[in-house]
Amino acid sequence: MPKPGMFNFVNKATWDARNALGSLPKETDRKNYVDLVSSLSSSSEALSQGKRGADEKAQESKDILVTSEDGITKITFNRPTKKNAISFQMYLDIMHALKNASTDNSVITVFTGTGDYYSSGNDLKNLINDAGEIQDVVATSTKILREFVNCFIDFPKPLVAVVNGPAVGIAVTILALFDAVFASDRATFHTPFSQLSQFPEACSTYMFPKIMGPTKAAEMLLFGKKLTAREAWAQGLVTEVFPESTFETEVWTRLKTYAKLPPNVMRISKELIRKHEKQKLYTVNAEKCAAALERMPREEYAKALRNFLFRKAKAKL
Numbered sequence: 001m002p003k004p005g006m007f008n009f010v011n012k013a014t015w016d017a018r019n020a021l022g023s024l025p026k027e028t029d030r031k032n033y034v035d036l037v038s039s040l041s042s043s044s045e046a047l048s049q050g051k052r053g054a055d056e057k058a059q060e061s062k063d064i065l066v067t068s069e070d071g072i073t074k075i076t077f078n079r080p081t082k083k084n085a086i087s088f089q090m091y092l093d094i095m096h097a098l099k100n101a102s103t104d105n106s107v108i109t110v111f112t113g114t115g116d117y118y119s120s121g122n123d124l125k126n127l128i129n130d131a132g133e134i135q136d137v138v139a140t141s142t143k144i145l146r147e148f149v150n151c152f153i154d155f156p157k158p159l160v161a162v163v164n165g166p167a168v169g170i171a172v173t174i175l176a177l178f179d180a181v182f183a184s185d186r187a188t189f190h191t192p193f194s195q196l197s198q199f200p201e202a203c204s205t206y207m208f209p210k211i212m213g214p215t216k217a218a219e220m221l222l223f224g225k226k227l228t229a230r231e232a233w234a235q236g237l238v239t240e241v242f243p244e245s246t247f248e249t250e251v252w253t254r255l256k257t258y259a260k261l262p263p264n265v266m267r268i269s270k271e272l273i274r275k276h277e278k279q280k281l282y283t284v285n286a287e288k289c290a291a292a293l294e295r296m297p298r299e300e301y302a303k304a305l306r307n308f309l310f311r312k313a314k315a316k317l
């Protein structure tokens, strides 16, 4: 048989394989072939059983729930009694979940919240010890924060936020690194960094002005203006707003349709969209973390924290 042309993929592969074997007796050749096919079918069965298992429930930890179904990995902030505030452990759990989601067999990854809030942002108690004293754990926080944000910069599949209620702080800033943000009309978007004596994180100092222009970005990031869902949509931070009454049904129907799109082309398109920005995003992330470590006005920050932590006690006086 003459060697098939280079675009005749199947016949060329068969020809190359046969050629590499040299001359085998017909019976040996047949037996080798049957053994190979049997081994492939048993290993592919084991693989698909494993994948089916992962599909039903990927991972479960207390405050971050991860499920995978219909081609969608769903990561849920699940701490409703604290308005889904993000503890140190939750940052680590999210990073772990994102790493798994980047290689599991899901097509898109979605974040949402349990209860009335999407998330109230960083757990302000991350910085106090068991005795209720404010600790200087800025170095630890900064390290976690940098890795956390890098996981979003690097995430290879379409990433969607289903913002079911109010979002505060880092739960808002990180949205600029998502591919789509669907919000209930009950959601609000609040970044009170100056009020808390903190610097805006998650590359928002770069992404927000790019998305909404410098003056609107300053309104949010410097002055802490809280936006309604419709205002956030008008500024380009939100992709689409849905009425609360139909939010869940409409959004999940839409997401299930998106999850049927060809995964590889979406992954490559996302890579092409983000490619030219990646280096810039790493730099902005690193700069913000260095600023937090070296330039954060700790006294002002401690005061802002005390105001939050003791606000209920003060209100009773």
Ligand SMILES: CCCCCC/C=C/C(=O)SCCNC(=O)CCNC(=O)[C@H](O)C(C)(C)COP(=O)(O)OP(=O)(O)OC[C@H]1O[C@@H](n2cnc3c(N)ncnc32)[C@H](O)[C@@H]1OP(=O)(O)O
Binding pocket: 081, 082, 083, 085, 086, 088, 091, 120, 121, 122, 123, 124, 125, 126, 140, 141, 142, 144, 145, 168, 169, 170, 171, 192, 193, 196, 198, 201, 308
């Ligand atoms: C690795 C570290 C990375 C650092 C990243 C930097 C990130 C920065 C940010 O995210 S800044 C934003 C931080 N978040 C806030 O400032 C919000 C603070 N919370 C509030 O203002 C209010 O709680 C509220 C407006 C979200 C809700 O108010 P309300 O409806 O009146 O409910 P309560 O205040 O009674 O809250 C119920 C319950 O939840 C606790 N809680 C809410 N948010 C947080 C929070 N961010 N951190 C810690 N705890 C929070 C609140 O204390 C109540 O608990 P209690 O019942 O008192 O035990």
